């Protein structure tokens with residue numbers, strides 16, 4: 001393997017252009033190819049891209065000299081120069097390109113959700129498990145600095161057992177922001193339940209293990225075909241802890257994006273609220289730990305940096321996330337969907 005990983009990015013929307021910038025500044029990768037169905041984006045005009053976090057100036061012309069451009073993603077996958085395929089297309093296309101890239105013997109980083117449903121997740125992870133190359137899924141909140149600090153503190157046992165935890169993710173409406181408004185089409189995106197709330201479902205699984213059952217409440221109808229636009233779930237672990245998560249994308253366009261949590265443990269509370277991260281101890285001490293670094297300020301940076309390091313050092317990328325956990329989080333989401341539909345608690349089939 002050459003010193004830098006040669007990367008091909010498929011999909012130049014909010015996520016693909018975010019990954020592009022991270023690769024460009026990483027020092028561990030070189031972008032050799034990009035693919036998109038939009039010719040303007042392939043020509044360096046990214047002015048139509050809209051996202052919820054970050055301050056990239058999309059109005060400027062992007063210089064793509066030396067980078068191969070493809071309107072058909074399969075041609076990028078078949079390019080022998082590409083070592084790693086970075087998949088940032090709408091969710092319903094993940095399975096098609098992830099499986100093709102793995103079969104073509106490429107390393108694959110596929111944005112979250114791994115696929116549109118559990119069946120996609122099974123097919124992709126089975127292919128990944130057969131491959132000698134590496135695969136990971138962009139469940140970036142596992143890598144997000146405050147969440148990492150909280151995970152390490154909680155799992156160290158220093159704060160004792162968890163009593164209750166609430167995770168929250170609320171986005172302003174993204175209606176009209178994306179390619180063919182695909183987020184608003186449940187068949188393509190899975191609605192806010194899969195697209196947004198999956199992050200917190202996955203965190204619940206990551207922090208506390210496998211819940212036995214879920215009881216979810218959901219709101220449909222932001223647009224007639226947009227699916228579950230807002231969800232609140234209680235995760236039952238068969239004990240007396242209270243673990244909840246809420247997610248939705250029905251807030252007004254100008255509402256700031258919110259990701260927050262509070263984990264109440266026997267000896268202290270860990271809280272991220274309005275971008276302020278604190279550990280509040282039972283004895284009255286309040287810590288405000290510094291999280292993240294200048295080089296790796298977000299979970300996206302940590303996730304991509306880690307995956308590139310794994311390729312360079314020939315080390316399986318399973319420190320943060322396994323293929324089994326990718327399937328489990330999708331199984332929990334599908335149980336939440338059924339719980340909303342049938343208005344009852346649903347036992348999760350892993």
Ligand SMILES: NC(=O)c1ccc[n+]([C@@H]2O[C@H](COP(=O)([O-])OP(=O)(O)OC[C@H]3O[C@@H](n4cnc5c(N)ncnc54)[C@H](O)[C@@H]3O)[C@@H](O)[C@H]2O)c1
Pocket residue numbers: 010011012013014015016035036037038041050071072073088089090091093111112113138139140177178179182195
């Ligand atoms: N990890 C995160 O925090 C995060 C945040 C936002 C989105 N995402 C995920 O990233 C993925 C992309 O979302 P987005 O917000 O960038 O969407 P987007 O609509 O902004 O971008 C999608 C891009 O894919 C292109 N495209 C569509 N069909 C294509 C095809 N067949 N071949 C090549 N290009 C094609 C579109 O032209 C567009 O440029 C989704 O799976 C989404 O859930 C993850």
